[in-house]
Amino acid sequence: MTELVESLELCDECRACLDGCPTYKITENIDFSPIGRIRASKMIFKGGEVTHQAVASIYSCHECYLCPDACPYQIDVPEVVAQSRVELVKRGLGPLERHNKVIEGMRKLDNAVNGDPAKRLDWLPEESPRQASSTLFYVGCLASYLVKDAAISSYLLLKKLGVDFMILDDEGCCGIYYHEVGRLDLAREKFKENADRFKKLGIKRVILICGGCYHCFKRLYPELLGDMDFEVVHIVEILPALLRERGIKIERKLTEVTYHDPCRLGRLEGFYEEPREALKLCGIKVNEIPSCRENAPCCGGGGAVRSVYRDLSLKIGAGVLDQVSVGPLVTSCSFCNFNFSYTARKIGSDKRIAYITEPILGALS
Ligand code: SF4
Ligand code: SF4
Known part of the structure; x- marks a missing residue:
């Protein structure tokens, strides 16, 4: 963390990162650029007053990782943003109202898209197989409710290719949204719940079809909970x-x-x-x-x-x-x-x- 905060001082506002930043390209507003985010983070880490623009700057970053490579000092702006969000939460300045609405839905329905848990498996092209396997096809909230073709085609393709796997009829959310908005307390709780459940079910491998779910299970679960007992693979890795x-x-x-x-x-x-x-x-x-x-x-x-x-x-x-x-x-x-x-x-x-x-x-x- 200290190293990360120190790296902010390297920024000489050379603007090399601006062209690639998607939020700056659209808004042409420096607050919505890596430079704006570095300025905002300095404000946040110093512990003084934080402006409304600084909060907007931090919560408008896609954490897309386009800027570090453009920077002569490779300043890790997305990581700076992630840490700044955690600080904003500690200081009662984050998450924002609309984030809290999503969080409310997640707490109630265990998915990030306000889906009815009873309809989570509506996409399934056949009756739930309820088969036990040490490989779990983890469908994710988006594919289960809003991009059903992704769920259906992935499920049928895995079967066609002879992969032995199971699905959960009450799968729930991976929890990445909690982590993204800086609510590490909720993220840790959700990650642990899923990890404990997988352990109980004897899951040794989880196949994902969402980049967010994959990043969450592969990188964020170990970050908060330590080594996991299961392997995390994205479907494109094995295809x-x-x-x-x-x-x-x-x-x-x-x-x-x-x-x-x-x-x-x-x-x-x-x-x-x-x-x-x-x-x-x-x-x-x-x-x-x-x-x-x-x-x-x-x-x-x-x-x-x-x-x-x-x-x-x-x-x-x-x-x-x-x-x-x-x-x-x-x-x-x-x-x-x-x-x-x-x-x-x-x-x-x-x-x-x-x-x-x-x-x-x-x-x-
Ligand atoms: S990570 Fe954030 S600041 Fe960097 S290019 Fe992407 S949106 Fe812009
Ligand atoms: S490229 Fe690096 S040093 Fe230059 S403005 Fe962007 S963050 Fe600052």
Whole structure:
């Protein structure tokens, strides 16, 4: 923490990070840039009065990790923002009202999207198998309620590829939102509840389809609770090997897609080849947007920003859709998928958004 606070002094406001920052690009307001966030964090860590703009600056960051690489000193602004949010909570200045509404829903319904827990498995294309397995397919709130095609296609694809797995009919939330807004107390409580439950069920491997859930189980659970007893994998990590091993037969030649790299799977984990390889193995041509891989744009939804700055999320999402010229926009994060689909609907775009397992399953069925 001291090191992180000290790193703030390195910033000489050279502006090298501004071009890439999605919130600055849209607003052209320095408060909504890495520089603004560093200024705000200094204010917060000094313990003096914190302005309304500083709070907005901290809670409007997507934690997309585009800025550290642009910075000559590699200042870790997203981590600075995460720590600043925790400080704001300690001082009673965070989370914001709309965050608290989401938290209220999560406490009541155990999901982040106000879904009816009794309908959590409505997406399931067959009767709940209730099979026991040491591998859990953890669907996540977004796919369970709002991006059901991602849940359905992933479930059917895993089955088609012969993966032995179970699902939970009362899965609940991974808890990332608590962590994102700085409520580490609630995050710790939720993480522990899930980890204890997995242990009781004998879960040794968890397969995720959301970049947020993946980041949460893989990085944030160990950060708050220490080493976990289960392995955390994203579906794109295992798809190329499964497709090769199972000797798949391409039944339907699909044309082409444009792939979007989710921040938490690309820049944070380096999963650039795996999704492209899985698509190509199924005969699907993969097109790229002008800024892709390490420079891929944020979808506009992450970092608990969407619930407070909806318009900002929409404009950032629209900017990405503008870059897509061929085929559906395919992503491997159900949250990105949701924000892009919502954006397309809102701006009247006819661009189609698909979760990565949809075209793959389509090619094999
Ligand atoms: S993490 Fe992303 S949104 Fe946040 S300051 Fe850096 S570039 Fe901007
Ligand atoms: S690139 Fe680094 S040093 Fe330059 S303004 Fe951005 S955060 Fe500050």
